[in-house]
Amino acid sequence: MRGVPNRISPWFLLLVAVTVVGGVLCVVGTESALQGSTVLLTTGVVLLVLGGWCVSLCLHEFGHAYVAHRGGDRSIENRGYLTLDIRRYANVGLSFVLPVVFLLLGGIPLPGGAVWINQWALRSRGVRSFVSFAGPATNLLLGILLSVAVIFVPMNEGLAVGLSCLALIQILAFVLNILPVPGLDGYGVLEPYLSPEAQRLGHKVRPWAPLVLFLLVLGVPGVSRVLFGIGQFLFALIGGDAQYAAAGYGLLLFWR
Secondary structure (H helix, E strand, O other): OOOOOOOOOHHHHHHHHHHHHHHHHHHHHHHHHHOOOOHHHHHHHHHHHHHHHHHHHHHHHHHHHHHHHHOOOOHHHHOOHHHOOHHHOOOHHHHHHHHHHHHHHHOOOOOOOOOOOOHHHOOOHHHHHHHHHHHHHHHHHHHHHHHHHHHHOOOOHHHHHHHHHHHHHHHHHHHHHOOOOOOOHHHHHHHHHOOHHHHHHHHHHOOOHHHHHHHHHHHOHHHHHHHHHHHHHHHHHOOOOHHHHHHHHHHHOOOO
């Protein structure tokens, strides 16, 4: 692919390997679960979902970076964003570690901004908008592909449970990211077309607006119910198996 380096970060490949190991354990653990022991299956689902979530975080940011690179920001390649290397992110803690912790503790796929884009280098407002959309669109595409795989690819129940859970998480990540809240990608899609006054206001509230949103999601049942309801509706619309996904969530949050 022109303009994209062939070298993929070994850290990304390690995350893929963890995901694959989780998938293998899901397959092996299915038989153990039928015999009354869910330890192996639970371990598999946790590794598959967390590993897959980490892989999707990398692909989400790659989507932003690649579209920005094609749209005029030539500094993207020099920053190493196109290698899928998590060490290159602007803030690894906020962009990588925190979303994993939120997912494991509360089942919420928290989005995180990770790559710095030179907005002034982008060719047009349309490109700026598409750069923001590319990240959540990647999550949506992954959710669709995983759901389709569960439907059409023969697999045992344990693997289907893990992949369905991961697919639902991708759809939920899309729903959360696409909200028009300053600091989230949905706002980034709209921002180029807002008035200068609205953009200045958005810039002021950007640092804390996502935090307020996720406090509402965590602390106000009605908010989380609505957002998860939208995600589950979209998941069902693309053919996702709600029962498998719910079983996967139960195994992922085994500590509850």
